[in-house]
Amino acid sequence: MNKYVIRNVLLLLFLPLIPVQHVFARNLTGEEIIKKMEANQVQKSARLEGVFIITDKFGERKKTFKLVSLGTDRTLLEFTNPEEAGQKILRAGDEIYLYFPEAEDVIHLKGSALRDSVLGSDFSYEDLTGEKGLLDIYDVEAEGMETVNGRECYTLKLTAKNRKAVYPGEKLWVDSELFVLRKAYYYALSGRLIKEMEIRKVIKVKGKNIPVWFVMEDRMKKDSRTTFIINNIQIDVPVDPGIFSLEELSW
Amino acid sequence: MRFLVSLAWKNLSRYKRRTIITVIVIAIGISLYILVDGFLLGAEKDSERNLIWYETGAAKIMDRDYWKNIDYLPLKDSFKPSPALVNTIKDSGFSWTKRIAFTAEMFDETGSLPVKVYGIDTKTDENVFKLKETLTKGKYLKPGEYGVLVGAWLARDLNIKLGDIVTIRTRTRLGAYQVIDLEVKGIINSPNPMINKGTAFIPLSLADRAMEMGGRVTEVALGMPEWASPDKKLVLLTGKIEKSFPGLVVESWRELAKDFVSVSEGKRGGTSVFLFLIFIIAMVGISNTMLMAVYERVREIGMMRAMGMKDSSIRIAFLLEAGGIGFIGSSAGIALGALLTFFMVKYGLDYSSYLGEMDIGYRISGVFRAAWDLKAMVYAFFFGVIVSMLAALVPAGRALKMEITDCLKYQ
Numbered sequence: 001m002n003k004y005v006i007r008n009v010l011l012l013l014f015l016p017l018i019p020v021q022h023v024f025a026r027n028l029t030g031e032e033i034i035k036k037m038e039a040n041q042v043q044k045s046a047r048l049e050g051v052f053i054i055t056d057k058f059g060e061r062k063k064t065f066k067l068v069s070l071g072t073d074r075t076l077l078e079f080t081n082p083e084e085a086g087q088k089i090l091r092a093g094d095e096i097y098l099y100f101p102e103a104e105d106v107i108h109l110k111g112s113a114l115r116d117s118v119l120g121s122d123f124s125y126e127d128l129t130g131e132k133g134l135l136d137i138y139d140v141e142a143e144g145m146e147t148v149n150g151r152e153c154y155t156l157k158l159t160a161k162n163r164k165a166v167y168p169g170e171k172l173w174v175d176s177e178l179f180v181l182r183k184a185y186y187y188a189l190s191g192r193l194i195k196e197m198e199i200r201k202v203i204k205v206k207g208k209n210i211p212v213w214f215v216m217e218d219r220m221k222k223d224s225r226t227t228f229i230i231n232n233i234q235i236d237v238p239v240d241p242g243i244f245s246l247e248e249l250s251w
Numbered sequence: 252m253r254f255l256v257s258l259a260w261k262n263l264s265r266y267k268r269r270t271i272i273t274v275i276v277i278a279i280g281i282s283l284y285i286l287v288d289g290f291l292l293g294a295e296k297d298s299e300r301n302l303i304w305y306e307t308g309a310a311k312i313m314d315r316d317y318w319k320n321i322d323y324l325p326l327k328d329s330f331k332p333s334p335a336l337v338n339t340i341k342d343s344g345f346s347w348t349k350r351i352a353f354t355a356e357m358f359d360e361t362g363s364l365p366v367k368v369y370g371i372d373t374k375t376d377e378n379v380f381k382l383k384e385t386l387t388k389g390k391y392l393k394p395g396e397y398g399v400l401v402g403a404w405l406a407r408d409l410n411i412k413l414g415d416i417v418t419i420r421t422r423t424r425l426g427a428y429q430v431i432d433l434e435v436k437g438i439i440n441s442p443n444p445m446i447n448k449g450t451a452f453i454p455l456s457l458a459d460r461a462m463e464m465g466g467r468v469t470e471v472a473l474g475m476p477e478w479a480s481p482d483k484k485l486v487l488l489t490g491k492i493e494k495s496f497p498g499l500v501v502e503s504w505r506e507l508a509k510d511f512v513s514v515s516e517g518k519r520g521g522t523s524v525f526l527f528l529i530f531i532i533a534m535v536g537i538s539n540t541m542l543m544a545v546y547e548r549v550r551e552i553g554m555m556r557a558m559g560m561k562d563s564s565i566r567i568a569f570l571l572e573a574g575g576i577g578f579i580g581s582s583a584g585i586a587l588g589a590l591l592t593f594f595m596v597k598y599g600l601d602y603s604s605y606l607g608e609m610d611i612g613y614r615i616s617g618v619f620r621a622a623w624d625l626k627a628m629v630y631a632f633f634f635g636v637i638v639s640m641l642a643a644l645v646p647a648g649r650a651l652k653m654e655i656t657d658c659l660k661y662q
Binding site: 057111112113115160162163164165166167168186187188189190192194220221222 | 320323324325358362363418420422423425426427428429430431461463
């Protein structure tokens with residue numbers, strides 16, 4: 001997962017700012033829909049607390065976390081559940097650093113290590129990186145309208161412009177009223193559906209629509225999914241830029 | 252001197268029970284040493300062979316950055332083997348084959364497991380590896396087909412049978428997700444456990460297409476006939492490659508299998524301690540025996556000295572006696588050790604039920620066979636004799652320090 005998931009999963013979750021859009025725009029092009037959706041994700045800062053629930057063949061595990069973000073390129077996530085308490089993930093642009101309190105060590109993730117799963121979830125560290133928008137990576141084609149969980153959505157077909165895209169093909173369902181993502185399919189190079197994401201709940205904060213319940217499902221595995229739930233969120237609050245430094249990470 | 256030898260021999264036969272007990276102690280120590288040493292050597296030799304035949308070849312040529320990050324098998328650091336490179340390899344006398352290695356997740360109906368997948372050139376892989384010979388079920392791969400050979404343990408863990416369709420999910424050279432459906436064409440049961448437990452093989456042309464390699468490979472594996480030593484030729488080839496292809500490196504199987512080499516060296520160190528303990532036990536037995544022998548005969552020593560026999564001659568007589576015990580004990584130990592080693596070389600011990608798939612570092616699947624180590628046998632024999640003689644020095648010296656009159660009155 002790279003740019004797309006960054007934008008549509010983590011950014012939506014971590015950088016929430018989705019102004020209410022009462023735009024009736026059934027005749028928009030695919031690119032216009034993407035631009036409106038991405039415009040909703042721009043925000044100054046956010047503080048939130050939540051939980052992600054990992055479900056797989058071994059059962060269900062809950063990981064609670066606190067997260068602070070500033071702009072679109074700085075995020076600090078700290079786990080608060082007893083098993084991983086104090087573990088931190090710092091994202092600064094395309095760089096990812098991990099801090100393990102027991103080892104008192106900071107690890108800079110590079111290369112293939114970025115593909116590793118975050119604590120066994122269906123998300124990888126790679127999902128946290130990336131700056132480009134979807135339109136930089138994909139050609140977009142509007143396919144029509146469908147209803148997802150009772151919401152009318154645009155359906156978009158995304159085809160990677162080059163061979164470097166993590167998901168060579170995607171299909172998105174974008175809420176035609178709120179311009180938030182409601183559902184997404186991710187395809188492999190061979191065309192096989194490999195992952196599915198669904199946004200099950202959107203709340204209004206300071207007049208903005210914020211997705212607060214995401215489910216990412218691995219379609220190649222039985223009963224494998226990761227659910228993100230945001231319990232408490234504040235947006236556009238003052239955030240000290242100093243907390244996104246390596247020095248602060250190990251304190 | 253002949254008199255002293257004769258005296259030592261008579262003393263040996265005069266105290267038969269004591270001699271026999273000491274000989275048994277030495278023989279057990281020596282035979283245990285030979286057996287353990289043979290087992291370790293056997294495990295090492297089998298592992299080396301299984302590494303070279305099934306995992307590493309004699310050496311591999313790789314991109315320099317690929318070698319630095321080989322734990323991650325980075326496809327982006329692959330290279331195109333040019334005709335000039337191939338000619339250099341051929342001129343150096345090595346056989347060769349191309350491979351693409353990558354990590355993937357293999358799925359069947361019930362679950363998934365991480366696997367290491369090799370794209371192999373079905374026509375030339377046999378030049379370097381003996382994979383084809385370990386095919387226990389099914390057929391070997393044909394070029395370009397959507398088929399896969401899987402290790403026996405992996406097949407069991409995923410409940411895969413011949414003809415089943417399995418799916419692998421991986422990332423292409425450029426980073427995109429890729430999913431491929433493959434028919435299980437064959438099951439491999441290799442003597443190398445690394446191949447059995449998490450490895451799959453697909454045709455090179457399929458790997459090239461699916462992983463978007465564009466003719467690149469991750470490694471060119473080099474082979475040598477079993478009887479030939481590749482080391483000297485490797486040095487020459489490495490020099491040529493470094494000069495003409497600065498982006499590439501040549502790494503021998505020892506470098507490629509550092510985990511095994513370090514485990515092997517570590518175990519050798521641990522075993523030396525174990526063998527040292529065996530010798531300590533044997534030495535204590537010999538010392539005790541010689542101590543008793545000397546103190547039993549203090550009056551005899553006094554009498555010999557009173558009759559004019561030199562201290563040095565008496566000391567030599569005791570040393571010869573101890574040496575005699577060491578000689579008989581070591582000979583018996585060698586014979587017993589050789590007998591045990593013979594059976595262990597021929598039949599070995601099947602540890603598979605105890606070890607299962609436990610990774611103990613060696614590349615052996617189950618049956619551990621010993622190997623003959625003549626050097627260690629000679630070493631153990633002389634060690635047994637010399638240690639026995641040294642063990643007699645102290646008690647003999649103490650008896651010789653006593654006054655002759657005290658010796659004669661000694662009870």
